[in-house]
Amino acid sequence: xxxxxxxxxxxAALEEGDDKDAAxxxxxxxxxxxxxxxxxxxxxxIGVSPGDAQxxxxxxxxxxxxxxxxxxxxxxxxxxxxLDALKR
Amino acid sequence: MASPxxxxxxxxxxxxxxxxxKKGLTPHMxxxxxxxxxxxKKPAKAVVFIHCNKTxxxxxxxxxxxxxxxxxxxxRTAYIPMDKLRDVAKDSKVKRxxxxxxLRPAMDVAPGxxxxxxxxxxxxxxxxxxxxxxxxxxxxxxxxxxxxRILKIWDxxxxxxxxxxxxxxxxxxxxxxxxxxxxxxxxxxxxGIAAGGDKTFAxxxxxxxxxxxxxxxxxxxxxxxxxxxxxxxxxxxxPAVINLSLGGQFDAHDGSDSLSRIIDSQTGKGRxxxxxxxxxxxxxxxxxxKVSAGSTQTIKFKVPSGATDFxxxxxxxxxxxxxxxxxxxxxxxxxxxxxxxxxxxPVTTSTAPDGTVTLVTAGPDPVxxxxxxxxxxxxNPIGGTVKGGTWQLQLRNAQSGDANVDVWALDxxxxxxxxxxxxxxxxxxxxxxxxxxSAVTVAAFTTKVRWISSEGSPLTxxxxxxxxxxxxxxxxxxxxxxxxxVTAPGAMIASALSSASSPKPxxxxxxxxxxxAGTSMATPFIAxxxxxxxxxxxxxxxxxxxxxxxxxxxxPGKSAGTFHAKWGFGLIDATAL
Numbered sequence: 001x002x003x004x005x006x007x008x009x010x011x012a013a014l015e016e017g018d019d020k021d022a023a024x025x026x027x028x029x030x031x032x033x034x035x036x037x038x039x040x041x042x043x044x045x046i047g048v049s050p051g052d053a054q055x056x057x058x059x060x061x062x063x064x065x066x067x068x069x070x071x072x073x074x075x076x077x078x079x080x081x082x083l084d085a086l087k088r
Numbered sequence: 089m090a091s092p093x094x095x096x097x098x099x100x101x102x103x104x105x106x107x108x109x110k111k112g113l114t115p116h117m118x119x120x121x122x123x124x125x126x127x128x129k130k131p132a133k134a135v136v137f138i139h140c141n142k143t144x145x146x147x148x149x150x151x152x153x154x155x156x157x158x159x160x161x162x163x164r165t166a167y168i169p170m171d172k173l174r175d176v177a178k179d180s181k182v183k184r185x186x187x188x189x190x191l192r193p194a195m196d197v198a199p200g201x202x203x204x205x206x207x208x209x210x211x212x213x214x215x216x217x218x219x220x221x222x223x224x225x226x227x228x229x230x231x232x233x234x235x236x237r238i239l240k241i242w243d244x245x246x247x248x249x250x251x252x253x254x255x256x257x258x259x260x261x262x263x264x265x266x267x268x269x270x271x272x273x274x275x276x277x278x279x280g281i282a283a284g285g286d287k288t289f290a291x292x293x294x295x296x297x298x299x300x301x302x303x304x305x306x307x308x309x310x311x312x313x314x315x316x317x318x319x320x321x322x323x324x325x326x327p328a329v330i331n332l333s334l335g336g337q338f339d340a341h342d343g344s345d346s347l348s349r350i351i352d353s354q355t356g357k358g359r360x361x362x363x364x365x366x367x368x369x370x371x372x373x374x375x376x377x378k379v380s381a382g383s384t385q386t387i388k389f390k391v392p393s394g395a396t397d398f399x400x401x402x403x404x405x406x407x408x409x410x411x412x413x414x415x416x417x418x419x420x421x422x423x424x425x426x427x428x429x430x431x432x433x434p435v436t437t438s439t440a441p442d443g444t445v446t447l448v449t450a451g452p453d454p455v456x457x458x459x460x461x462x463x464x465x466x467x468n469p470i471g472g473t474v475k476g477g478t479w480q481l482q483l484r485n486a487q488s489g490d491a492n493v494d495v496w497a498l499d500x501x502x503x504x505x506x507x508x509x510x511x512x513x514x515x516x517x518x519x520x521x522x523x524x525x526s527a528v529t530v531a532a533f534t535t536k537v538r539w540i541s542s543e544g545s546p547l548t549x550x551x552x553x554x555x556x557x558x559x560x561x562x563x564x565x566x567x568x569x570x571x572x573x574v575t576a577p578g579a580m581i582a583s584a585l586s587s588a589s590s591p592k593p594x595x596x597x598x599x600x601x602x603x604x605a606g607t608s609m610a611t612p613f614i615a616x617x618x619x620x621x622x623x624x625x626x627x628x629x630x631x632x633x634x635x636x637x638x639x640x641x642x643x644p645g646k647s648a649g650t651f652h653a654k655w656g657f658g659l660i661d662a663t664a665l
Binding site for chain 1: 224225252254255256272274277304305306307308309310311312333334335336338339345346347349350353364366367429430431432433434435437446448449450451453454455460461462464520521559579604605606607608609611
């Protein structure tokens with residue numbers, strides 16, 4: 001696991017999960033370039049079709065977070081957070 | 089017969105009733121609190137305000153079949169049969185009878201405050217052929233406000249194969265759109281402000297079409313929703329403006345968060361996003377402290393007892409600085425200071441008799457390069473509520489340069505139960521996606537503080553009429569970028585009520601409408617205005633839209649172009665738009 005690519009929320013969330021293979025983490029994946037070749041194949045395996053985007057979303061397992069964090073084309077991975085409807 | 093105690097409106101209604109019976113009251117229904125019920129055998133009644141002495145006893149008015157709702161106060165509300173109004177007016181304890189007036193479920197006050205009716209009359213713009221995208225809690229697709237104008241709904245909460253932007257949820261069209269339920273009601277209300285088209289209700293762009301995303305409000309899924317709306321609009325070759333009346337405080341408050349960056353990458357010519365500034369204007373959720381080289385600073389914050397099972401601090405400081413953090417619990421336990429950890433997991437957990445504290449001190453953020461830390465506080469053992477009392481965040485700077493640290497406090501629900509009691513800075517509270525640089529970020533203005541509920545009760549809120557709404561979040565961003573951009577009516581705003589929701593008593597109006605307040609309500613006002621501008625010029629991009637809005641806004645008492653942390657560039661004025 002390359003923790004330097006994970007944001008604080010994701011690093012903490014990884015400490016909490018028991019099942020390392022459960023697709024339980026919704027994240028943003030930031031890449032250095034538009035994914036192609038091997039990168040595209042890995043992303044398709046986890047149900048992501050990034051198109052020409054360099055930031056995309058996925059719901060993946062802790063084990064996949066570890067694998068993605070080691071990829072040279074992955075710049076950072078950030079935990080998705082729940083926002084609030086802004087009525088008083 | 090003259091009745092000097094009766095208000096002119098009530099006198100006119102009474103005159104028509106006495107000359108034409110219940111039928112004569114029909115024209116008064118829309119503006120006065122009168123209920124003719126022409127097919128009913130029950131007597132027609134008026135909803136009135138009774139002006140009297142504060143302690144006056146009015147029980148004896150029952151003999152006139154008057155139902156007085158309060159037993160004290162100088163102004164009380166009552167139901168009085170029309171044919172007993174004159175008798176009640178003659179009573180010596182009654183000083184005056186005034187008919188209640190329905191807050192029309194049209195934004196009759198709000199648009200006028202920003203000169204929108206004159207703009208619409210002059211330009212004949214209505215939002216036709218423009219798409220307004222709403223990513224929110226869903227929509228009541230059967231509401232008359234939106235009849236025939238909802239193109240598609242991506243309900244991310246239903247099971248299904250999803251859409252191009254995400255293999256989850258279900259895309260609904262035609263009659264299937266009624267399967268989307270807005271049990272919260274927020275999305276329906278927001279959509280009504282932007283694009284309500286019913287005769288009795290006028291949204292800002294009543295001819296615009298709608299693309300709806302019902303979201304679970306995860307910012308990743310909101311981002312997918314933004315991409316979905318712009319993709320569908322592009323396929324239809326139509327301009328679109330997206331309304332995001334949503335927000336949080338988890339991010340860096342500089343526009344570098346993932347959702348903001350996706351918004352910036354998706355916007356362009358004919359593709360605009362409007363975001364709410366947030367409602368933290370009254371809440372001490374932000375602290376800023378300068379930690380000089382070699383010194384330690386302490387920030388105090390209060391957690392209410394039993395309020396939350398999870399408290400969180402979100403801290404950020406500059407890329408060339410390094411700060412060690414520790415936390416002191418209300419019981420006096422202090423965690424060890426933790427440095428920035430650049431190798432291995434940056435997460436440590438400490439347990440104290442009165443709490444569990446998790447510190448995360450990661451290296452530089454790969455996106456903006458700044459340093460970020462998170463502090464999580466839970467009960468010990470985990471599962472209860474966070475210990476109430478005063479907690480402390482300790483910041484130690486062992487480096488040679490000074491460090492400027494910003495910290496935001498959140499409770500487990502993303503709310504504002506946790507507040508700082510020291511080092512409070514009443515600024516920089518606009519989080520994602522309001523901090524997206526290309527977004528039009530909207531603050532709220534108060535145009536109405538009183539209304540009559542569907543039960544006939546007059547209600548008042550403690551906001552200053554004709555002023556910025558005190559709850560509206562202040563900018564600028566952490567990096568001093570100027571936000572919000574513009575201010576629009578956001579309290580109290582009448583709009584569509586979702587039939588699947590359960591609004592607070594008193595906030596429901598006559599008919600399928602309710603009143604709400606928030607920057608959530610101000611944002612669709614501007615989104616609707618942007619739809620009008622796109623109808624006039626479909627090639628407008630975010631910079632041009634913001635320039636137009638900002639140059640037609642003004643902070644009261646200031647010259648045009650003056651920025652204010654709460655007002656942005658001020659209240660929009662459509663006169664010369």
